[in-house]
Amino acid sequence: MKFRYLGNSGLKISEITYGNWITHGSQVQSETAIACVHAALDAGITTFDTADTYANTAAETVLGEALNGERRESLEIFTKVYWPTGPKGHNDSGLSRKHIMESINGSLKRLGTDYVDLYQAHRYDVETPLEETMQAFGDIVRQGKALYIGVSEWTAEQLRAGQELATQLGFRIVSSQPQYSMLWRVIEPEVIPASEELGISQIVWSPMAQGVLSGKYKPGAPAPEGSRATDEKGGATFIKRFLDNQDLVARVQDLRPIADELELSMAQLAIAWVLQNGNVAAALVGASRPEQIAHNVAASGVTIPAELMTRIDEVLGDVVVRDPALTRAPAGRPS
Numbered sequence: 001m002k003f004r005y006l007g008n009s010g011l012k013i014s015e016i017t018y019g020n021w022i023t024h025g026s027q028v029q030s031e032t033a034i035a036c037v038h039a040a041l042d043a044g045i046t047t048f049d050t051a052d053t054y055a056n057t058a059a060e061t062v063l064g065e066a067l068n069g070e071r072r073e074s075l076e077i078f079t080k081v082y083w084p085t086g087p088k089g090h091n092d093s094g095l096s097r098k099h100i101m102e103s104i105n106g107s108l109k110r111l112g113t114d115y116v117d118l119y120q121a122h123r124y125d126v127e128t129p130l131e132e133t134m135q136a137f138g139d140i141v142r143q144g145k146a147l148y149i150g151v152s153e154w155t156a157e158q159l160r161a162g163q164e165l166a167t168q169l170g171f172r173i174v175s176s177q178p179q180y181s182m183l184w185r186v187i188e189p190e191v192i193p194a195s196e197e198l199g200i201s202q203i204v205w206s207p208m209a210q211g212v213l214s215g216k217y218k219p220g221a222p223a224p225e226g227s228r229a230t231d232e233k234g235g236a237t238f239i240k241r242f243l244d245n246q247d248l249v250a251r252v253q254d255l256r257p258i259a260d261e262l263e264l265s266m267a268q269l270a271i272a273w274v275l276q277n278g279n280v281a282a283a284l285v286g287a288s289r290p291e292q293i294a295h296n297v298a299a300s301g302v303t304i305p306a307e308l309m310t311r312i313d314e315v316l317g318d319v320v321v322r323d324p325a326l327t328r329a330p331a332g333r334p335s
Contacts, residue, residue: 001014001015001016001043001044001045001046001297001300002014002015002300002301003015003046004201004281004282005201005281006118006148006174006175006201006203006281006282007172007173007174007175007199007200007201007281008172008174008199008200009148009172009174011076011117011118011147011148011174013046013047013076013203013281013282014044014045014046014047014076014282014300015275015281015282015283015300016043016045016271016282016283016285016296016297016299016300017045017047017048017049017078017203017282017283017284017285018036018037018040018045018047018048018049018284018285018286018287018293019048019049019050019205019284019285019286020033020037020048020049020050020054020059020062020063020286021050021051021054021059021205021284021286030062030065032288032289032290033062033066034062034065034066035290036287036288036289036290036292036293037063037066037067038066038290039287039290039291039293039294040287040293041070042293042294043293043294043297044297044300045293045297046074046075046076047075047076047078047282048063048067048075048076048077048078049078049079049177049203049284050063050077050078050079050080050111051079051080051081051083051120051122052079052080052081052083052085052103052106052107052110053080053082053083053084053085053122056085056086057085057086057106057110060079060107060110060111061110063077063111064110064111064112064113065112067111067112068112072113075117076117076118077111077113077116077117077118078116078117078118078119078120078150078203079107079111079116079118079119079120080119080120080121080122080152080177081095081099081100081103081104081107081119081120081121081122082094082095082121082122082123082125082152082334083122083123083334084334085103085106093333093334094125094127094128094333094334095121095124095125095128095132095133095136096125096128096132096133096136097132097133097135097136100133100136100137100140101136101139101140104116104119104140104145104146105145108145114144114145115144115145115146115147116145116146116147117146117147117148118146118147118148118149118150118174118175119137119140119145119146119148119149119150120149120150120151120152120175120177121133121137121149121150121151121152121154122152122153123152123153123154123329123330124151124153124154124155124158124329125329125333126329126330126331126332126333127332127333128333130161130162130165131165134162134165134166134169135169137149137166137171138166138169138170138171141171142170148172148174148175149166149171149172149173149174150173150174150175150176150177150203151173151175151176151177152176152177152178153177153178153179153327153328153329154176154191154327154329155190155191155324155327155328155329156190156191156193156194156195156324158329159173159176159191159194159195159198159200160194160198163198163199163200172199173198173200174199174200174201175200175201175202175203175281176191176195176200176201176202176203177202177203177204177205177284178191178202178204178205178327179204179205179206180202180204180205180206180207180274180277180280181204181206181207181208181209181213181270181273181274182209182213182255182270182273182274182312182316182320183209183212183213183242183248183252183316183319183320183321184206184209184320184321185320185321185322186321186322186323186324186325186326186327187202187324187327188322189322189324190324190327191324191327192277192279195279196279201279201280201281201282202277202279202280202281203280203281203282203284204274204280204282204283204284205284206284207270207271207273207274207283207284207285208267208270208271208285209239209242209270210239210242211239212239212242212243212248212249212252213252213255213266213267213269213270214265214266214267214270215252215253215255215256215259215265215266215267217243217249217252218249218253219246219249219250219253220246245319247319248319251315251316251317251319252266252316254315255269255312255315255316258308258311258312258315261308262302262304262308264298264299264302265295267295267296267299268295268296268298268299268302269299269304271283271285271296271299272299272302272304273304273309273312275299275300275302276303276304276309283299
């Protein structure tokens with residue numbers, strides 16, 4: 001396992017980071033989820049990412065149980081705040097001081113830890129003054145409940161405004177967690193240049209484009225049984241936008257000779273591809289079976305030659321989404 005610094009901080013994280021977004025507390029049983037976390041530890045992963053909203057707090061509880069007994073100082077535990085939790089009342093979402101302060105306490109209890117290494121704004125809250133949000137984050141850092149602060153799916157403009165306030169308040173934003181893959185590159189025109197300027201790294205989610213880049217989906221063929229596309233608990237909704245484009249599905253199959261040339265699986269190629277970007281600190285991967293972990297970790301440390309990176313661009317062509325406007329906050333606070 002290779003490790004990278006997170007932003008301009010001294011914190012090192014595993015470049016393959018384990019995330020439990022869709023799986024824990026919903027798709028798979030707790031015993032399997034715990035086995036996946038243990039497999040991640042065995043594979044050298046030390047960084048684990050979750051959020052209070054995943055399975056309405058259940059994912060944090062499962063992760064806390066799975067990491068119980070591990071040396072805390074050897075782990076990096078990340079969580080997030082913004083989306084509705086609990087009974088989803090009028091103050092159970094957003095980035096108000098009230099919601100942030102109550103959420104961090106709930107997350108720490110569920111995770112079974114005194115602090116998280118990184119606490120992230122899961123989206124930008126257009127209805128709460130940014131000053132209020134950043135002051136709350138600063139207080140959490142000073143209280144020792146979070147060591148570092150990050151954000152998710154913020155625009156370049158929002159990153160600049162947030163970092164300016166954070167600096168004034170005596171801390172820094174060190175990370176951004178956007179969607180990023182060969183097929184979804186909306187952060188490249190604006191977010192990555194701003195992040196490089198501000199000392200912020202990317203922790204990218206969905207590097208395999210919800211599994212499309214694994215190559216398991218074939219043009220004109222039904223989705224394989226047990227795949228994310230057949231999961232009615234949420235997985236099918238997220239992957240649909242890719243699978244509806246049959247030209248895209250066909251072009252993904254054309255990447256197979258490149259993966260073969262590198263002696264990688266299609267999934268490993270997808271993960272290795274995002275790690276070629278110097279502003280990416282980690283690729284988030286999940287698992288529904290423990291054996292998937294070691295397979296994905298094999299992408300760590302892989303270098304894709306420049307000529308093959310160019311060939312990937314040529315194969316995918318105009319199916320790649322690049323519009324920076326698609327990195328944006330929701331229209332209003334969730335309810």
